[in-house]
C-alpha cells in the first residue's frame with residue numbers, strides 16, 4: 001500500500017468521527033462562513049514571484065521539520081515577506097497539523113489560505129470554509145473524475161478557489177475540467193519521496209493555459225523558480241525550505257528579494 005492509500009484509509013475513519021462530533025449545521029454557523037474569500041489564483045496571475053509558503057511541522061518524508069514555532073509568527077512572517085498565499089497542513093497524524101492551525105493563521109494574517117488536506121468528503125470543504133480557508137486542494141491520485149467534479153463544483157459554490165494536484169500524465173488527463181482554478185504538479189515521487197523538477201517541466205505543456213500552473217514540493221532555491229518560469233509556472237509551493245529555518249518569514253523575505 002502506498003503512502004496516499006494509507007493516509008486516505010485513516011482519513012475516511014477520521015472524517016466519519018468528525019462528522020459525528022460537529023454537525024454540518026454547526027460549521028455553517030461559523031462567522032467565517034460569511035467572510036468574503038480572497039482568490040489565490042488571481043494573486044498568482046498578477047505576481048512576479050508567485051510564492052505560496054507552507055506551514056509544515058513534519059511529513060511522511062521528514063519526521064521533524066519544525067515543532068517549535070508558533071503558527072501566528074509563521075503567518076505574520078510570511079505576510080510581511082510578501083508571499084502570495086499560505087498553505088496550512090491540517091492533517092494531524094502524518095503532518096502534525098490541525099484545523100486550529102488554520103484558524104490561528106486566519107486570525108494572524110490576511111493572506112489567501114490554502115487548506116492542505118486529503119479531501120475525500122464534502123464535509124471537509126465545509127470545515128475549510130468554517131475555519132477560514134480561501135482555497136482547497138484536491139489530489140487526483142485519491143479521487144475519481146466524478147469526485148473531482150463534485151468537490152470542485154461544491155468548493156466553487158462556497159467561493160473557494162480549487163487547486164488540483166497531479167503527479168503524472170494519467171492523473172492530469174483524468175482531471176481537467178472548468179471548475180478548477182489552478183493545476184499543481186507535485187514534484188515528489190510518493191513511492192521513493194525523491195523530488196525532481198523534471199515532473200513539473202514534462203507535464204507543463206499538457207496543462208491548458210486557462211489554469212494557473214503551480215509547481216509543488218522540493219523547491220529549495222531561487223534557481224528552481226527561474227528554471228520553472230519559462231515552462232509557464234506562476235505559482236510555487238514551498239514548505240520545508242522555509243520551515244526548516246528558525247525564522248521562516250525571514251527566509252521567505254530573503255528568497256523573494258533575490259527573485260526580484
Ligand SMILES: O=C(O)c1ccccc1NCC(=O)[C@H](O)[C@H](O)COP(=O)(O)O
Pocket residue numbers: 003054056059060061062186188190193216217218219237238239240241
Ligand atoms: O511532504 C511529504 O513528505 C508528503 C508525503 C506524502 C504526501 C504529501 C506530502 N507532502 C505534501 C506537500 O504537497 C508538500 O508539503 C508541499 O508541496 C511542500 O513541499 P516541500 O517544499 O518539499 O516541503
